[in-house]
Amino acid sequence: MKFLHLESNKLTGHIPHVLSKATSLMTLNLKDNTLSGPIPLWISLLSTLRVLLLKGNQLEDSIPLHLCQLKSIRILDLSHNHFSGIIPFCLDNITFGREASLIDDTFSTDVEYSIDEVSLMPFHDSQLSVYTALGVNFEVSAESEKIEFITKNRSESYMGHIFMSGLDLSGNKLTGPIPPEIGNLSGIHTLNLSYNQLIGSIPETFSNLKEIESLDLSHNGLMGQIPPQMVELNFLSVFTVAHNNLSGKTPERKFQFATFERSSYEGNPLLCGLPLERSCTPISAPPTVKPLVSNNRENNSWEAIFLWSFGGSYGVAFLGIVAFLYLNSSYRDLLFYFIGKHVPFFRLWG
Structure with a gap:
């Protein structure tokens, strides 16, 4: 078994131990159930996992360090659970689409995706695999593998080879600072840490996220200045740090940052500069x-x-x-x- 989708049911209890034997799993989708308890230790045995979707359950405890052993994951969605504690610094052990993972042939065709549940399914005879079960022949294609993931503030469905990579930890109870090591995820496209209780400053290492397209750090307790080096993130199309305790001047209005509106920065009383109405010029004496x-x-x-x-x-x-x-x-x-x-x-x- 390579692809397991059990989303949107009424599954309860802990993540079942029997899944530890499915060591060929590439996609494990358990989102939108009522599963509880921590992420089990045996999850590290699923070394071939590329997609792990646990969104919308009642999972709790801290995000375990052994999750960092799943080095081949491209999409990791732990959002809208009850996770607490700090963000593991070792998450940069996961490839999230760095060059080493581009040779991965888990999915056999180029990505096709659609918005709001409408899927486009490419079909190529050369990519078919034939299986036999109970004497009935049926055909299974890797192109029929469908992954839904929130990116750029919208739900997108990905078919075939998953080029997209993302980490979503939003809607939990995570505390402490953002580990600077997160800035080492140079191949990641989507990073969502919103609606937690994170403090400290935005790491300057975020300027290394050269492939990032969507970055959401809103609704936390982050302080300090937005690193001015982040204006060099040329692929960033969605950016928000709204509703934190940030201060100082907003990043220079150039490149992609020239496109971000006031909503990206609102809710930070000490933040000034365009596109906010609050000027950074000191009041004359x-x-x-x-x-x-x-x-x-x-x-x-x-x-x-x-x-x-x-x-x-x-x-x-x-x-x-x-x-x-x-x-x-x-x-x-x-x-x-x-x-x-x-x-x-x-x-x-x-």
Whole structure:
């Protein structure tokens, strides 16, 4: 058995151990079921796997290191499960379409693909293999092998030789930084790490993803600047880092990055530059200085008014007391008697 498709059923429980004996499997498709538990250790025995689709289950625990032993995989889809922990740094052991894997003749014809379930199936007599089962002859062609994989934000169906390569870990609970080793996947076409809890910066090694066509890092907690070297990714047609904590200036608007709209960057409060409306030009100092000067002048005028009013009040009060004593001789004599008795200077002078 080389191709096993059990997607979109109601399969439950763990991934069955009996599959460990299917060491000739090239495609294992178990997506959109309700399988649970971790990815089993014996998965590393399926050394001929080219496509592993486990999307849309309830698988949990961390992404195991022994998955990195499947070096010939071209498409690995673990999205929309309950995986937690960090992204294994050893994923760069998998070829994901690097030159060494291009000689792979697993599928016998060039790729034909279609959008939204409509498939084009090339047919060449020279590629047919004849099998016999229960006395009935039937023909099986590698061209009839159909793979569906989300890339460039749409579902595409691939027939025949799978040239596309991709890694989808979106919709899980992965934490920690993105390993710089992911940037060594120079032959990968699609990379989706969105809707996780990843932190840290975008690795500068991502500028080595020379074949990348779709890169989605949105809805995480990534920080720091978008590496400016990424503008050299000439095949990138879908790019989004929306809804992170990125800061600094957006990449220069040239080559492919000139085509990306505001939606690729939105949800990063500290990110500035086109195509965002937030400018990276610092606000000039004079507008902030002028109000301070006017405030100081206003404060000084109020202080002068207070001092003049305070002095005037005391002057009026003093003159009032003098006039009162001048007009009332009894109070004036009583005041002089009090001063002469209690103040030594006036007592000696008297």
